[in-house]
Amino acid sequence: MSKELATQLKKLASIEIGREEVRLKFIERLQNELLTRDERQLTHVAVFVMAIDISKSMVYIGHHKKSDRWIPHGGHVDKGELIEQTLEREIQEEWGIQMKANDIGEPEFLTITEIENPKQWKVCRRHYDVWYFVRVNNEDFEVDPELLHEEFHEARWVNLNDARNLVGNTPTVQEALDFVEMRYFQKD
8 A cells, every 4th residue: 555655645746736845855755655654664644634614714723732732633644544544534533523535625735844852753753744624614613522632632713823823833834824824715
């Protein structure tokens, strides 16, 4: 399955999502087809999923326990998974919601996150992030609080300015917020 994942990621990196230098680093990283943390790779693929309410210009983010940062939800691609499978699994594990990748759409953004926590460096140094954005109405969006609290202290809906303040010095999440503002929240 790693070859299938590598092929999938090469295709994503060849289209214009994210910055060009990020896409080139993705392509360079894909020369090693061992792409998951399960394969004892210090640099591996992760999937982020950010719920957005376009009508209210709000995003859903959480205070992650391990990183002690405000970030969107998601996680590592497991050995044998494709990115859509990771997306569906992470939504189920963190939100308790069954969603199909086909209903969400294609990934829209790529980033590379440098792991700054030295406690994690034995297993994780860098994430090659694939981003999805789920368009929902925040009033109808209900997560399972028990599942959420396994990995997050809390999560909430916030406007972009509040999200930027909460996220602070997390460049890849700030980039994703800029993308969301430009792609979804700008009024014509």
